[in-house]
Amino acid sequence: MQVSEGISRKGISVVAFWFMAILVVIADQATKVAVRHLMPVGSPPRPLIPGVIDLYRVENTGAAFSIGRGSTWLFVACAAVAFLVACYMVWHYELPFPLVLSLGCVAGGGVGNMIDRIATGSVTDFLATTFINFPVFNVADIFVTCGVAVSVVLYLRWEAEQALRRDADSKD
Numbered sequence: 428m429q430v431s432e433g434i435s436r437k438g439i440s441v442v443a444f445w446f447m448a449i450l451v452v453i454a455d456q457a458t459k460v461a462v463r464h465l466m467p468v469g470s471p472p473r474p475l476i477p478g479v480i481d482l483y484r485v486e487n488t489g490a491a492f493s494i495g496r497g498s499t500w501l502f503v504a505c506a507a508v509a510f511l512v513a514c515y516m517v518w519h520y521e522l523p524f525p526l527v528l529s530l531g532c533v534a535g536g537g538v539g540n541m542i543d544r545i546a547t548g549s550v551t552d553f554l555a556t557t558f559i560n561f562p563v564f565n566v567a568d569i570f571v572t573c574g575v576a577v578s579v580v581l582y583l584r585w586e587a588e589q590a591l592r593r594d595a596d597s598k599d
Contacts, residue, residue, distance in 0.1 A: 444530060451566075452542070455565065479556070479557060499544050536571035539565075
């Protein structure tokens with residue numbers, strides 16, 4: 428199906444996926460560079476949004492909640508697999524545009540943290556909630572977490588719509 432002369436719907440989806448993933452990587456890496464430049468590891472927290480979020484730099488060799496400390500290459504492999512699965516889905520299926528964008532968020536966040544792990548052996552985390560006891564996180568973590576949640580919901584909805592279409596087609 429052609430959207431306009433020379434540009435397919437799939438082509439637009441692929442470009443949008445890459446655009447979103449690259450934007451997320453840039454946002455993640457830019458914030459990490461700024462934090463690394465401005466805050467030494469272990470320096471006192473600085474309020475970002477008073478009573479909500481502080482800036483507090485830590486270097487995390489594990490995953491969420493510091494699970495799996497020292498398993499850098501396992502996490503790199505997991506991020507690479509997630510990235511490849513997202514690429515495969517966008518390339519091989521005609522997914523709804525919001526699902527393509529959410530997959531781009533997951534892919535970009537995974538790559539952002541993968542860059543840290545490969546370059547330094549740890550991930551720079553710097554956002555610390557003050558209203559709840561929660562692990563310190565970063566921009567990539569936000570995009571991965573929100574992207575996965577949104578992707579699951581959108582994928583299940585899309586899959587249900589596909590099943591309804593198949594049922595309707597089989598009755599014709």
